[in-house]
Amino acid sequence: MEFRYLGNSGLKVSEITYGNWLTHGSQVENEVATRCVQAALDEGISTFDTADTYANTVAEEVLGKALKGERRESLEIFTKVYFPTGPMGHNDTGLSRKHIRESIDASLKRLGTDYVDLYQAHRFDYETPLEETMQAFADVVRAGKALYIGVSEWTADQLKEGHALADALGVQLISNQPQYSMLWRVIEGEVVPASEKLGISQVVFSPIAQGVLTGKYSPGKDFPEGSRATDTKGGADMIAKFLNNKTLKAVAKLQPIADELDLTMAQLAVAWVLQNPNVASAIIGASRPEQVRDNVGAAGVKLDKSVLKRVDKALGKVVETDASLTQSPPARLS
Secondary structure, eight states, X not given: OOEEEOSSSSOEEESEEEEOTTSBTTTBOHHHHHHHHHHXXXXXXXXXXXXXXXXXXXXXXXXXXXXXXXXXXXXXXXXXXOSOOTTOOTTSSSSOXXXXXXXXXXXXXXXXXXXXXXXXXXXXXXXXXXXXXXXXHHHHHHTTSEEEEEESSOXXXXXXXXXXXXXXXXXXXXXXXXXXXXXXXXXXXXXXXXXXXXXXXXXXXXXXXXXXXXXXXXXXXXXXXXXXXXXXXXXXXXXXXGOSHHHHHHHHTTHHHHHHTTOOHHHHHHHHHHTSTTEEEEEEOOSSHHHHHHHHTTTTOOOOHHHHHHHHHHHGGGOBOOGGGOOOOOOSOO
């Protein structure tokens, strides 16, 4: 495993982050989830990402139990706040001072730790003044409940405004967590250039496009049983945009490239996002320990420019680059 600095800070994270979105507390049994976490630790992963909304708080509990007994100082634990949790009442969502203050305490209890290394705004909140949100995050940091703050899927302008407020408050906003893969490159035009100037790193999710870049889905064929495309609990909705024949045919052209490099398709996909110097870490998920071991093979892989050009040629026009697709849910109140 190799490690990179997260933003303009002294915090190092593993190039591969283990995340439990759509798996722990929903897709897989707790015993399997624990074995996946252990496999991550065995492979040198030190960074773990979750959120209070995953499986409506259960994912945090599962991760906390799986990490129990590990040396806390050797881990980097990330979680997030924004989406509805609990009974989903009128104040159980968003980035208000009330919701942030209550959510961090609940997350720490579920995770079994006194602090998280990174506390992230899961989306931008159009209903709460940004000043209120950033002041609440600053209070969380000053209380020692989080060391740094980050965001997820914020636009370039939102990053600039949030970073300026954080800086004025004396706290470090050091990361953004966007979707990023060979197929989904919407951050490259605006978010990455702005982040580079601000000292913000990307911790990217879905580097294998929810499994499409593993090559498991073939054009014109039924989806594999038990795959994310057949998951009615949310996975199928996320992956749908990639499951068309044009995209799947283009993805199949990546297999010879992976073969020549002695990589699996998944390893090629994860290694590809790590070539972007603004990416500090790629988040992988798993429903089986062997998936963790496979994906970790991407750590430290260097792809030369000729390989990157071949990837671009293979995928052609199926790549999405529209910067406007970086967005948060609209205001909840009219």
